[in-house]
Amino acid sequence: MRRRAEAVERTRQRIVEAAVHLHGTAGPAATSIAAIAERAGVTRLTVYRHFPDETALFQACSGHWLSQQQLPSPEAWGAIGDPVERLTAGLADLYRFYRAGEQMLTLVSRDLHAAPDPVREAWEAGNRRYVAVLADVWPTAGGPTRRAVIGHAAAFSTWRSLCREQGLTDREAVVAMVTLVGAVGD
Structure with missing residues (x-):
């Protein structure tokens, strides 16, 4: 069970990192679910299983990128x-x-x-x-x-x-x- 949960989390993280990379190189408007799936090495269905809508994916992507920055205070x-x-x-x-x-x-x-x-x-x-x-x-x-x-x-x-x-x-x-x-x- 724990290994399965860890694998699911690793897949989710690959999807988020793929979205961050594509948002940062092509821009959000030019980033498709298919491109994210390809970069993450998963299917589009897998992306949708982890992120049921664009808002959830965007928020995860933003949260991940922001967590790596020294934010204004x-x-x-x-x-x-x-x-x-x-x-x-x-x-x-x-x-x-x-x-x-x-x-x-x-x-x-x-x-x-x-x-x-x-x-x-x-x-x-x-x-x-x-x-x-x-x-x-x-x-x-x-x-x-x-x-x-x-x-x-x-x-x-x-x-x-x-x-x-x-x-x-x-x-x-x-x-x-x-x-x-x-x-x-x-």
């Missing part, structure tokens, strides 16, 4: 009382995470429209949480405009534009965004 930023210091620490942490996970994050953000609703909603909720922690410490001057600029600064697409397309270092991008946010409402 909004709890740590939230302990910083000074708005500029909090924003600097938070953006540095986010930009570090973006750089480390760039390939996967690029493909997933590109294909987010194809993700199951619960996965897309979790991605969006995480982004809203980052913005809330970074924005809630600022004085009310600047209001919704400052919050929008903080949201822009915290976005993966902003990091990609500044660091990949414009050639800034992460540190230079943080300084530029902190300066921009600080100028709002002044």
Whole structure:
């Protein structure tokens, strides 16, 4: 019984790892169940036995990939009382995470429209949480405009534009965004 359970778990893990690999190389929208099954060395029926729907597979794939990352720590930023210091620490942490996970994050953000609703909603909720922690410490001057600029600064697409397309270092991008946010409402 135990050997059978271990074999089932190994098969499930191969499926998850195949999905992670394909999501990170082709993107979620271009990843089919047949391709996952082929890469995992199982049948499509086996994939469906382990993951009855796309949401379950996507969540397992995301959970596995995230477990291998050093995630941003909004709890740590939230302990910083000074708005500029909090924003600097938070953006540095986010930009570090973006750089480390760039390939996967690029493909997933590109294909987010194809993700199951619960996965897309979790991605969006995480982004809203980052913005809330970074924005809630600022004085009310600047209001919704400052919050929008903080949201822009915290976005993966902003990091990609500044660091990949414009050639800034992460540190230079943080300084530029902190300066921009600080100028709002002044």
